[in-house]
Amino acid sequence: MSEHKQRSLKKAEILKAAVRCVYCKNTEALTVEHMPPRGLFKDKDRPSGWEFACCNRCNEGTRGADAVAQFVSKIEAISENSWKQESLLKLKSALQIHAPSVFHEILKADTWTDALVNRRGLLHPVKSVRLNGPETKRYLDIFAAKIAMAAFHTYTKRPLNMDSIIYTQWYLNGGIQQKEYDHVVSIMPHYAELKQGIKSSGRQFSLKYNTNNNDIVAAMFSFHESLHITIIATDSPELRDPLKDLFLSIPHFEGSTINLTKAGLHEIDTNNKTICAQ
Numbered sequence: 001m002s003e004h005k006q007r008s009l010k011k012a013e014i015l016k017a018a019v020r021c022v023y024c025k026n027t028e029a030l031t032v033e034h035m036p037p038r039g040l041f042k043d044k045d046r047p048s049g050w051e052f053a054c055c056n057r058c059n060e061g062t063r064g065a066d067a068v069a070q071f072v073s074k075i076e077a078i079s080e081n082s083w084k085q086e087s088l089l090k091l092k093s094a095l096q097i098h099a100p101s102v103f104h105e106i107l108k109a110d111t112w113t114d115a116l117v118n119r120r121g122l123l124h125p126v127k128s129v130r131l132n133g134p135e136t137k138r139y140l141d142i143f144a145a146k147i148a149m150a151a152f153h154t155y156t157k158r159p160l161n162m163d164s165i166i167y168t169q170w171y172l173n174g175g176i177q178q179k180e181y182d183h184v185v186s187i188m189p190h191y192a193e194l195k196q197g198i199k200s201s202g203r204q205f206s207l208k209y210n211t212n213n214n215d216i217v218a219a220m221f222s223f224h225e226s227l228h229i230t231i232i233a234t235d236s237p238e239l240r241d242p243l244k245d246l247f248l249s250i251p252h253f254e255g256s257t258i259n260l261t262k263a264g265l266h267e268i269d270t271n272n273k274t275i276c277a278q
Contacts, residue, residue, distance in 0.1 A: 010051075018053030022153050023146060024264045025162055026055035033059060035150040037066045039091075040073060040223060041204050042083050047196035052153055061268035064099035065142035071095060072140070072172055073223035084224075101135040140227075141259040142267050144168035148231035149263060151219050155211040160263040164235035167247050169258045173226040184208075184220050184230055215239070235263075 011032045020027045022035075033054030038044040071091045074084045095103040145166050152160045160166070188208035194201035209219035216234035223229075234240055247260050261267070 010048075014051055015053055020053070020159060021055040021058055022052035022159050023058040023149050024055060026057060029056045030054065031056065031059060035146055036205050036223065037070065039066065039094075040070045041201070042087075045199075047194035047199050047201055049194045049196070050150055050154060052150060058265055058268070062142055062146060062265065063094075064102070065139045065146065067091060067094040067098045068102050068136060068139040069143040069223065069227060072136075073227035075173070075226060099135070099139055102133075102139055105133040105135045137257060138267070140170050140257070141168065141261070142265065144170050144229045144231060144259065145261050145265065145267075147221055147229060148217075148219075148233045151207070151209065151221075151231065152217045152233040155209070155213055155217050156215065160233055161235035162263050163240070164233065164263045165240045165244050165247075166261050166263065167232040167243065167258070168261070169230045171228045171257065188218065188220055 030053045033052045038046045148166045149160050188210050193206040207219045207221045211217040215236040218232045221229045
């Protein structure tokens with residue numbers, strides 16, 4: 001059987017087994033979603049795995065979120081990967097088309113400052129960019145919710161119920177302290193990445209996670225070691241309300257990247273305005 005037919009057969013199997021979209025309650029016009037998206041990987045060479053049924057609304061409506069996540073995850077203070085620089089140039093066009101508000105937010109003059117980065121004992125002058133604007137946050141919140149629902153489906157073998165709660169928090173490179181990172185991963189005993197034969201996603205995409213394989217998943221994702229996302233997703237009646245109360249009690253400071261939402265990606269139907277779990 002040809003490679004093309006093998007891919008087609010797998011797509012058919014995914015859609016046949018699907019009860020609905022991985023992100024919302026739609027059951028019509030389903031296609032296969034790769035989360036994380038192919039564009040996050042070098043030359044779009046993505047190992048197989050983490051593929052889900054997704055409706056056209058969620059697929060098309062989150063292209064901007066995917067583009068923003070791909071862009072910020074490939075920014076390096078000192079680039080050791082020329083392919084990332086080339087990819088960033090291509091992604092600028094995607095941002096202009098699918099997330100123009102983020103494109104203009106990033107290009108603001110006051111977003112960029114001069115800085116020094118220590119690399120192997122030497123200080124290197126670099127341009128530092130602050131990606132903490134409201135438009136960037138909204139798009140990354142949507143992407144974080146998507147990866148949370150994808151993780152839930154992966155480890156429970158079903159979509160997250162609509163009556164759910166999704167906690168997310170994201171960090172860009174340098175935005176999380178090592179002590180905090182170590183604490184989070186200490187309660188995530190399992191490691192995962194995409195693997196296909198000898199090919200693995202490695203530093204491009206990996207996660208530490210914990211789950212009961214039934215109704216709650218917690219994880220910390222790393223994308224190119226530049227974008228980190230912590231998530232907790234549950235639709236357990238016993239856990240949902242206590243966790244919601246706990247998360248709402250967390251102090252929110254200016255620039256906080258904590259978000260509380262629920263399954264359904266309601267944000268893409270309300271001009272990307274964040275909707276908290278009810």
